[in-house]
Amino acid sequence: xxxxxxxxxxxxxxxxxxxxxxxxxxxxxxxxxxxxxxxxxxxxxxxxxxxxxxxxxxxxxxxxxxxxxxxxxxxxxxxxxxxxxxxxxxxxxxxxxxxxxxxxxxxxxxxxxxxxxxxxxxxxxxxxxxxxxxxxxxxxxxxxxxxxxxxxxxxxxxxxxxxxxxxxxxxxxxxxxxxxxxxxxxxxxxxxxxxxxxxxxxxxxxxxxxxxxxxxxxxxxxxxxxxxxxxxxxxxxxxxxxxxxxxxxxxxxxxxxxxxxxxxxxxxxxxxxx
Amino acid sequence: xxxxxxxxxxxxxxxxxxxxxxxxxxxxxxxxxxxxxxxxxxxxxxxxxxxxxxxxxxxxxxxxxxxxxxxxxxxxxxxxxxxxxxxxxxxxxxxxxxxxxxxxxxxxxxxxxxxxxxxxxxxxxxxxxxxxxxxxxxxxxxxxxxxxxxxxxxxxxxxxxxxxxxxxxxxxxxxxxxxxxxxxxxxxxxxxxxxxxxxxxxxxxxxxxxxxxxxxxxxxxxxxxxxxxxxxxxxxxxxxxxxxxxxxxxxxxxxxxxxxxxxxxxxxxxxxxxxxx
Numbered sequence: 001x002x003x004x005x006x007x008x009x010x011x012x013x014x015x016x017x018x019x020x021x022x023x024x025x026x027x028x029x030x031x032x033x034x035x036x037x038x039x040x041x042x043x044x045x046x047x048x049x050x051x052x053x054x055x056x057x058x059x060x061x062x063x064x065x066x067x068x069x070x071x072x073x074x075x076x077x078x079x080x081x082x083x084x085x086x087x088x089x090x091x092x093x094x095x096x097x098x099x100x101x102x103x104x105x106x107x108x109x110x111x112x113x114x115x116x117x118x119x120x121x122x123x124x125x126x127x128x129x130x131x132x133x134x135x136x137x138x139x140x141x142x143x144x145x146x147x148x149x150x151x152x153x154x155x156x157x158x159x160x161x162x163x164x165x166x167x168x169x170x171x172x173x174x175x176x177x178x179x180x181x182x183x184x185x186x187x188x189x190x191x192x193x194x195x196x197x198x199x200x201x202x203x204x205x206x207x208x209x210x211x212x213x214x215x216x217x218x219x220x221x222x223x224x225x226x227x228x229x230x231x232x233x234x235x236x237x238x239x240x241x242x243x244x245x246x247x248x249x250x251x252x253x254x255x256x257x258x259x260x261x262x263x264x265x266x267x268x269x270x271x272x273x274x
Numbered sequence: 275x276x277x278x279x280x281x282x283x284x285x286x287x288x289x290x291x292x293x294x295x296x297x298x299x300x301x302x303x304x305x306x307x308x309x310x311x312x313x314x315x316x317x318x319x320x321x322x323x324x325x326x327x328x329x330x331x332x333x334x335x336x337x338x339x340x341x342x343x344x345x346x347x348x349x350x351x352x353x354x355x356x357x358x359x360x361x362x363x364x365x366x367x368x369x370x371x372x373x374x375x376x377x378x379x380x381x382x383x384x385x386x387x388x389x390x391x392x393x394x395x396x397x398x399x400x401x402x403x404x405x406x407x408x409x410x411x412x413x414x415x416x417x418x419x420x421x422x423x424x425x426x427x428x429x430x431x432x433x434x435x436x437x438x439x440x441x442x443x444x445x446x447x448x449x450x451x452x453x454x455x456x457x458x459x460x461x462x463x464x465x466x467x468x469x470x471x472x473x474x475x476x477x478x479x480x481x482x483x484x485x486x487x488x489x490x491x492x493x494x495x496x497x498x499x500x501x502x503x504x505x506x507x508x509x510x511x512x513x514x515x516x517x518x519x520x521x522x523x524x525x526x527x528x529x530x531x532x533x534x535x536x537x538x539x540x541x542x543x544x545x546x547x548x549x550x551x
Contacts, residue, residue, distance in 0.1 A: 027308060028389050043535065059430055063533055067542070069549040071466070098465050099430040099498055142535040146528050148431060158439045158516040160407070160523040161431050183309040184390060189301045189410060190397045191346050217344070243301055243344070247309060252391055267519030270407045 030251045031168055032178045042171045044117040044145040045164030046205040048232065049080065051110050052262045054155050058102045059148040062095065064124055068132075071096040074122040078104060079173070083111035085204070085231030101150070115203040115232045118145045118164075119171045153262035153269040160271045166252055167205045175229070177205040179249035186253045187217075187245040188274030196268065198237040200244070200255040204229055210248060218242035276384045277412035278448055279396045281325070281362040283481035284351045287440055287515065292403055294515060294522070297350040298364060299397035299408075302341040306390040317387060318343050324372035325349065326379060328361040328479040331452050333376040336362065340370070359481040363413075363448060364396070379450035381415060400524055402515050407522035413509060418448040423507025424551055425460065427527050430498045431512040432486045438518040443489075443501065445482040445508035454478055458506045464495045468550075478506060502551045 022033050050056060058078070065072040073096045080088040088109060093102050107114065126143065150159035168176040192198060204210050204227040214223040214235050219242075225233045237244065246253045259270040282296030302321050310316055323339040336354055341347045349364060356362065365372070368383045385394060398411040417423070425445070432441035445460065458478060463471035472492050476482040490496050501510070514523045534542050 025389050028391055030391060061533065066533075067545055067549065069468075097498075099428060101430065144533055144535050146532055148525065148527075150431070157519055157521055158433045158436055158514055158523065160521075161512070161525040163525055163528055182311075184306060185309050186306045186392070187301065187303050188397075189299065189303075189305055189395050190408065191299050191301070191348070243303070243346070252306070254392070265519075267516065267521040268405050269521060270405075270523070272407075272409050272525075274410065 027180045027182050028251050030178065031176045042119055042143040042145060043176060044119055044167055044169050046115050046117060046167035046169055046203050047149050047164055048201050048203060048256045049107060049110060049114045049116055050151055050258070050262055051112055053151045053153055055152045056104050057150040057159065058104055058118065059150060060100050060102055060118060061147060062098055062100065063120065063143060064122055064129065065096065065098050067129055072122065072124060074120050076100065076102060077119045077121060078116050080107050080110065080116045081114060081230045082109060083114050083232045085228035113201045113232050113234050115230065117167065117169050118147055120145060151262065151271050153264040157267070157269065160269060162256065162271045162273060165254060165273045169205055175205055175207045179206055179208060179210055180251050183247055183249050184251055184253065185245050185247050187243055190274060192237055192240055192242060192244055194239045194241045196260050199234045199258040199261045200237060201232065201234040201258060202227060202255050203232040210250060212253060213247040215245040215247060216240055216242065217245060275393050276382045276415040277393055278382055278415065278418060279364040280413050280446055280448060281349060281351055281364060282398050282400055283444065283483060284358040285442060285483060286358060290517060294400050294402045295351055297348060297399045297401065299399060300341065300347045303344050304385055304387050305394055306392045307387045308390065319368055319385060321385060322367050322370045323347065324365040324367065326363050326365060327356055331455065333379045333452060335372055335374045338370060338372055359483055361448060361479045361481065377452050400513055400522055402522050403520045405520045405522050407524045409524050409526065411526065413446070413448045417507055418450040420507055421454050422505055424547060425501060425503040425506065425508050426530050426547065426550055427501050427510040428498055429486045429512065431525060431527065433514050434496060436516065439514050439516045441486040442513045443484045443486055444511040444513060445476060445484065446511065447478045447480060447506060447508045449478045458503060461502045462489055462493060462499055464493055464497050465500050466497070500550060504551045
C-alpha cells in the first residue's frame with residue numbers, strides 16, 4: 001500500500017504534493033500555504049534580545065561564502081522590534097568571514113526583552129552563484145537565516161549560547177508563520193525548580209495578535225499573556241517546582257527560557273529553547 | 275519521528291578536581307499536542323525506560339525504569355559504573371519488553387498523540403559544582419540507522435577571549451546496528467587554509483569529546499575550525515565551562531540542512547558538501 005502511495009505521489013507535480021501535504025496537516029503546519037508554494041526569498045528566525053545582559057553577541061553564518069568555499073563580503077542586517085512589536089532600529093555590520101561573532105550593542109527603548117531579525121545582503125546573489133557553478137538547479141528555496149545568540153549576563157561571565165529556533169519572517173518583513181484553527185498545548189521536557197528563577201520569553205512572528213495561557217501544572221494558577229504581531233512578552237516563574245505547559249494557537253509555541261536571568265553574577269545563568 | 279535519548283557524558287577537566295556530570299530529565303507527556311476537546315484522546319500511558327550501555331560490540335541492559343503519566347524521571351551518569359564517554363542510551367517503550375542484550379538496539383516507541391510538530395525530547399543536562407546547563411535534545415531513530423553519513427560543523431561558539439573558560443566539542447554518534455564498527459576519522463582544518471588539514475580518530479556509539487584548545491594546538495591556529503566527515507554522522511554539541519564562576523553553556527549546532535528551506539535544499543546541501551567535506 002505504501003509503495004502504491006509513493007508511486008501516486010511521485011506522479012503529482014510538486015505544487016500539488018505540497019498542497020495535499022499541507023491540508024493533511026492543516027492544524028499543525030506552522031507556515032502559510034502561500035509561503036510553501038513560493039520559495040524564492042530569504043527568511044529569518046525571530047531572535048530574542050535581553051536589555052539587561054552586559055553584552056549580547058550574534059554568531060552569523062555567511063551562507064554565500066560557505067557555498068563558494070571562499071571569503072566573501074556581505075552585510076549582516078539586524079532589525080529590532082520593541083516588546084509592543086514596533087520597529088526600533090536597524091543595524092548593519094560588514095564581514096567576509098564564514099562565521100562572524102557580532103556584538104549587537106545596546107538598543108534603546110527595547111523593554112527587558114525584545115526581538116530582532118537577521119538578513120544577509122550581498123552584491124553576490126545566489127542566482128550568480130548557480131550560474132558560476134553551472135548547475136541546472138533553479139532557485140526555488142528559502143535561504144534561512146538561523147544563527148546563534150550569545151548572552152553574557154555580567155562583565156566577568158562567559159556567554160550562554162542558543163540557536164535560532166522559529167520565525168519565518170521574510171526579508172521584506174512579510175510573515176510566513178501562522179496560527180492554527182485549534183489550540184495546541186506545548187510542554188517543555190524540563191523540571192522547573194523552586195531554587196531558581198526563570199523568565200519564559202515568547203515572541204510573535206505571525207501577522208495577528210496571539211494569546212498564550214501559561215499553565216503551571218502543579219498549581220491551579222493560570223496566567224494569560226497577549227502579544228502583538230512582532231512583539232515580545234515574558235512571564236517570570238519563581239518558587240515553583242514541576243512542569244509548565246503553554247496553550248496557544250501557535251502550532252509551535254516554544255518560549256526561550258532564561259534561568260536566573262541577567263544581570264547575574266553568580267554563575268548559575270542559562271538560556272535554552274523549551 | 276521516534277528517537278533515542280542519549281545520556282550525556284561526564285567530562286574530566288585537566289587540572290580540576292570536580293567533573294562535569296551528564297544527566298537527562300524525562301517527562302512522560304507528549305511535548306506538543308492538540309488541546310483535548312470532546313471525545314479526543316487523553317494521555318494516560320505508563321511507559322518503561324530501558325537503559326542500555328554499548329560495550330564490547332553489543333547493547334547491554336543496565337536497568338529498567340517505570341514512569342507514570344506526567345511524572346518526571348531523572349537519570350544521572352553518576353548512577354552507573356561506566357567510563358565517562360561510553361554511550362548510554364535510554365529507550366522508551368509502552369511495554370516492559372526489553373532484552374538483556376541486543377546486537378541491533380530495540381526501536382523506541384513514540385508517545386505522540388497526533389501530528390503536532392516538534393520531536394519528542396528530553397532535557398539533556400550537564401552539571402558542574404552547583405551550576406547546570408540544559409538543552410532539549412534527542413537522537414533521531416532514522417539517523418541511528420545510517421551506515422554511512424556525513425558531518426559538517428564548526429567551533430565558533432567557543433569562548434576564546436576568556437582564559438578561565440574551557441570549551442569542548444562533543445561529537446555524539448548512535449549506530450543501533452552494532453556491526454557498524456568501522457573506525458572513523460574526522461578531518462579538522464582552518465577554513466581559510468583548508469589544504470592544511472589533520473585527522474582525528476573517533477568512534478561510533480561513543481561520545482567523542484574534543485577540547486577545542488587541543489584542536490587549535492594541532493592546527494597551530496586559534497581561529498574557527500571546521501570538523502567534517504564523509505563517512506559517519508554525529509550530532510555536534512558545544513559545551514563551555516567557566517572555571518572562575520562555574521557557569522556552563524551548552525548548545526548543539528545546526529546541521530547544514532537548516533540553512534535552506536524548500537524542495538531543493540538537498541541539491542544545495544550537495545554543493546556545500548562538495549566544497550567542504
